[in-house]
Structures are given as structure tokens and as C-alpha cells.
Amino acid sequence: MKMMKHVKKQNKSTKETLKSSLTFKWVSLVAATITVSFVIFSIAIYSLVKQQIVSQERNLTESVATTFQRRLVEIPTSLQISNVVPQLSPNTNRILEGQTPITSNDGGNVFNDDVLATLSNRDTSITIYNPSGDVVFSNGNVPDNGMPHFSKTENHVLKVETTKGKIHMKIYQKIFSDKTRRLTGYLIVDNSMDQQNHVLKSIRNWMIGLSIIAIIVFVGLSYLIVNSVVQPIKKMSQISHDINEDPTNKRRVPDLHRNDELGELAISFNEMLDRMQAYMQQQKQFVGDVSHELRTPVAVIEGHLNLLERWGKDDPQVLEESIQASLQESKRMKHLIQEMLDLTRAEQVDLQYPDKTADVNEVLNRTVNDMRMIHQDFTITYDDSDLAPDTIIKIYRNHLEQILIILIDNAIKYSTDRKEILVDAATEKDKVKISVQDFGEGIAPDEQDKIFNRFYRVDKARTREKGGNGLGLAIAQKLVESYHGKISVSSTLGSGSKFMIEFPLLKSKSENK
Numbered sequence: 001m002k003m004m005k006h007v008k009k010q011n012k013s014t015k016e017t018l019k020s021s022l023t024f025k026w027v028s029l030v031a032a033t034i035t036v037s038f039v040i041f042s043i044a045i046y047s048l049v050k051q052q053i054v055s056q057e058r059n060l061t062e063s064v065a066t067t068f069q070r071r072l073v074e075i076p077t078s079l080q081i082s083n084v085v086p087q088l089s090p091n092t093n094r095i096l097e098g099q100t101p102i103t104s105n106d107g108g109n110v111f112n113d114d115v116l117a118t119l120s121n122r123d124t125s126i127t128i129y130n131p132s133g134d135v136v137f138s139n140g141n142v143p144d145n146g147m148p149h150f151s152k153t154e155n156h157v158l159k160v161e162t163t164k165g166k167i168h169m170k171i172y173q174k175i176f177s178d179k180t181r182r183l184t185g186y187l188i189v190d191n192s193m194d195q196q197n198h199v200l201k202s203i204r205n206w207m208i209g210l211s212i213i214a215i216i217v218f219v220g221l222s223y224l225i226v227n228s229v230v231q232p233i234k235k236m237s238q239i240s241h242d243i244n245e246d247p248t249n250k251r252r253v254p255d256l257h258r259n260d261e262l263g264e265l266a267i268s269f270n271e272m273l274d275r276m277q278a279y280m281q282q283q284k285q286f287v288g289d290v291s292h293e294l295r296t297p298v299a300v301i302e303g304h305l306n307l308l309e310r311w312g313k314d315d316p317q318v319l320e321e322s323i324q325a326s327l328q329e330s331k332r333m334k335h336l337i338q339e340m341l342d343l344t345r346a347e348q349v350d351l352q353y354p355d356k357t358a359d360v361n362e363v364l365n366r367t368v369n370d371m372r373m374i375h376q377d378f379t380i381t382y383d384d385s386d387l388a389p390d391t392i393i394k395i396y397r398n399h400l401e402q403i404l405i406i407l408i409d410n411a412i413k414y415s416t417d418r419k420e421i422l423v424d425a426a427t428e429k430d431k432v433k434i435s436v437q438d439f440g441e442g443i444a445p446d447e448q449d450k451i452f453n454r455f456y457r458v459d460k461a462r463t464r465e466k467g468g469n470g471l472g473l474a475i476a477q478k479l480v481e482s483y484h485g486k487i488s489v490s491s492t493l494g495s496g497s498k499f500m501i502e503f504p505l506l507k508s509k510s511e512n513k
């Protein structure tokens with residue numbers, strides 16, 4: 001019972017999804033639009049044709065009625081079969097009386113053969129009544145409803161009627177004798193319009209047929225078009241659903257081979273997934289690296305505290321050593337945490353300091369002087385001969401200082417015997433280039449790419465001794481790139497390294513001149 005309910009529910013939800021699906025909505029809309037347009041168009045065309053036919057037939061029927069009336073008014077007495085037939089067919093009468101037949105030379109349109117032609121027309125039936133309502137002549141079926149009801153003032157009535165989808169028209173005409181002005185009878189011209197009804201029926205059938213074909217063709221076409229749009233969207237939706245379930249899923253939208261907005265959407269959708277997964281991977285890696293880096297100082301401090309707990313309390317030497325070591329480790333940890341914070345902040349500087357600028361010469365002079373003060377055993381030379389005066393770049397000055405400190409600090413850390421550092425700044429076209437060079441241990445070519453990665457150190461044990469966490473260059477790179485600059489290194493193992501950075505020039509005095 002429960003199962004049945006579940007299946008029913010599922011069926012219902014499938015039906016609902018089908019109804020709310022884009023394809024269904026779109027195709028229904030197209031079908032409805034085409035149907036309505038075709039119905040309106042068909043009705044308009046049909047009405048126009050029908051109107052035209054009715055108007056033509058009305059003229060024809062009227063002219064038949066007039067022709068008959070003209071002949072019948074010549075009969076002075078009440079209409080009877082004996083005076084009506086000779087009047088309608090004077091030829092017959094003349095031949096019976098032994099006279100020559102009427103020729104076209106005799107003139108007088110009343111006596112032409114139109115009347116006879118009309119009598120033989122299968123669609124038009126003519127019935128003539130005497131004043132008392134008895135049929136005196138008919139060329140076809142006598143109308144069922146017989147004599148018309150004229151209102152007092154009427155002599156002539158025209159009725160257009162539609163029965164069972166067929167149009168027909170009738171003219172009721174009172175006949176007055178030309179001579180006596182007395183009512184001599186009645187004339188009914190009934191045009192069944194069979195031929196025209198047949199034509200109209202054909203038009204109707206054609207239009208219905210064409211409408212059905214058009215609806216099928218357009219619905220089919222719109223289904224194909226809509227499907228070609230909806231399929232990629234469905235794919236993207238399926239892929240995002242899969243990635244929602246498993247964020248490491250490597251599925252991507254396949255190449256759609258189309259140059260339209262959907263093709264672009266698919267490409268940027270894939271790029272977005274790539275970036276998102278790379279970012280997630282980076283975060284994971286970062287958390288792993290951080291916990292790994294923090295584990296060592298924590299373990300060292302813990303070791304010393306254990307040592308103190310067991311023996312150190314009473315041994316002043318152990319106590320002193322352990323306190324010093326723990327202090328050093330906690331300082332290192334503080335430094336590491338500060339560097340990690342700097343790295344995180346370096347990724348968002350563009351948003352935080354969008355309008356800050358710095359005077360390159362001023363910042364470099366100050367930083368180099370500060371570094372000279374701290375490291376008096378080093379000769380730090382600053383060459384600004386190629387730097388245009390008042391060179392301004394788009395960067396928050398503390399960040400430029402931070403980058404320089406990282407580079408000069410490294411140059412000092414990794415210098416060997418030759419304690420000399422060259423800092424150079426130059427303006428080149430629309431760029432400002434700054435370099436920091438040392439003559440120390442240098443970096444092997446295969447390491448040069450990796451040194452900008454977080455926590456990467458060429459010689460872990462040695463750099464740890466020097467207090468390095470492997471974050472300095474990563475921070476410098478993030479900062480430089482956040483301000484649309486570039487950072488690179490050229491180095492020879494054993495001879496020293498040169499770190500180069502460049503920024504887009506905002507303005508300088510030489511430029512203003």
C-alpha cells in the first residue's frame with residue numbers, strides 16, 4: 001500500500017516536472033501561437049472569400065429576378081400557366097403559332113435567351129405563384145416554406161440563409177402588371193449556390209488540412225530548436241548536481257560546437273568549475289600545510305614543558321634552556337601566524353586599497369635605509385639613476401615596503417661570504433622595474449619555479465634555522481600580482497640571485513614634462 005502511494009507520488013512529480021519543463025512550455029506556447037494565428041488567418045481569408053462569393057451571387061440572383069420580373073409585368077392579368085410560359089419562352093410560342101423564331105436582330109433584351117439559360121441553371125430554381133398563392137410555374141423544386149410574408153411596404157425581399165453550413169439565397173418579388181398596376185402574382189428565385197458551397201467547403205477543408213500540417217511542422221521544428229537549447233542546459237544542470245554531491249567530481253560540459261551564447265556559457269561554466277575546484281584544492285592544501293607547519297613548534301614547546309614537569313622544576317639549567325627554547329618557538333609561531341595572515345590579506349588587496357598610490361623613490365630610500373640600520377654588517381647599495389623623479393605607481397605604500405623587506409631579507413638570509421646587496425629601480429616606457437640582487441648561495445634552476453609556492457623551502461632544515469617559513473615569496477608574489485605587476489627570479493647556484501619586479505607606471509615627472 002505504502003509502495004503504491006510512493007509510486008503514485010513519483011509519477012505525479014514526474015508529470016509535474018514534465019509540465020514545468022522548458023521544452024514543454026516552449027512547445028506548447030509555439031503550438032498555441034501557431035494554432036491561434038492560423039485560425040485567425042483562415043477565418044479572415046474564408047470570410048473574405050465568402051463575402052465576395054455572396055456578393056457576386058446576390059448580383060446574379062437579383063439580375064435573374066429582374067429579368068423574370070420584366071417579362072412577367074407585361075402580363076396584364078393574374079399569372080397563369082397559359083400566359084406565363086409563352087411570356088418566358090416567346091420563341092416556343094411563335095413557332096407554335098407558325099411564325100419565324102426570334103433572332104438577335106429583333107433586339108430587345110427582354111427576349112434574349114438569358115431567361116432560358118437561367119431556367120436550365122441547376123442551382124437556381126424559379127417558382128411563380130398567382131395572387132392566391134398557387135404555383136403556376138416552376139423549373140425545379142417548389143420551396144417548402146412556400147409563399148413569403150411581405151410587410152406592408154415591401155415588394156421585394158432578399159434573404160441569405162445558412163443551413164447545415166450551406167449558404168443559399170432567396171428573392172421574393174411581387175409582380176404588378178405594367179398596364180393595370182394590379183398585383184398579378186409572385187416570383188421566388190431560390191439560388192441554392194451548390195457550386196459556391198462546394199468551393200467554400202473545399203477552401204475550408206484545405207485550410208483545416210494546411211493548419212494541421214503547419215501546426216505539426218512548426219511544433220516539430222520548435223521542439224528540435226528548443227531541444228537543442230535545453231539539452232546543454234540539462235547537461236549543465238546534471239553536472240552541477242553531480243558536483244554538488246561530490247565536489248571533487250571532474251565531469252565537465254563537453255564541447256557543444258556552437259558559437260552562440262550557450263557555447264560561451266558552457267566554456268565559462270567549465271572555467272568556473274575548474275577555478276572553484278582549484279580553489280578548494282588550494283584551501284585544502286593550505287589547511288594541511290598550516291597544520292603541518294604549526295605542529296613542529298607546538299611539539300617543541302610541548303616537549304620542553306614535559307621536560308620541565310619531570311625534572312626542570314628543580315634544575316635551574318634545564319629550566320632556563322626550556323624556557324628559552326619555548327619562547328623562541330612561540331616567537332616563530334607568532335611570526336608564522338602573522339605571515340599566514342599577510343598571505344590571506346594579500347589575496348584581497350585589490351579590493352581593500354583600490355586607489356592607493358606610492359612614490360617609488362621615497363619608499364625604496366626609506367626601506368633601504370631601515371634595512372641598512374638593522375643589518376649594519378651588509379653593504380646595501382641603492383641605484384636610482386634610471387628612475388624618473390617622482391615616479392608614482394598604483395600600490396598601497398606599506399605593501400611596496402613589505403615586498404622589498406621580504407626580498408632584501410631573503411638576500412641577507414641567503415648571502416654567504418660577500419655581504420653585498422644591490423637594489424635598483426628604473427623607469428622603462430610605461431613600466432617601473434625594481435630588482436634586489438645578492439651574491440649568496442643562489443637557487444638551482446629546477447627550484448626557481450617552486451620557491452614562490454607556499455611553505456616551499458629549498459633546504460628545509462637550514463632555512464628553519466634561519467627562521468624561514470617558506471611564505472615570504474608567496475606573499476610577495478600575491479601582493480605584486482594583486483597590483484597587476486610581475487615577479488621573477490634569475491639565479492646561479494653558488495653565485496647569487498636577482499629578484500625582479502615590475503609594475504605599470506601611473507605617472508612620473510618626466511612624463512608630465
Ligand code: ADP
Nearest residue numbers: 410411414451457458463468469470471472473
Ligand atoms: P623563507 O621565509 O623560507 O625565506 P621564502 O618564500 O621567502 O621563504 O623563500 C622560499 C625559498 O626560496 C627559501 O626557503 C630559499 O630556499 C629560497 N630563496 C629565497 N630567496 C633566496 C635568495 N635570495 N637566495 C637564495 N635562495 C633564496
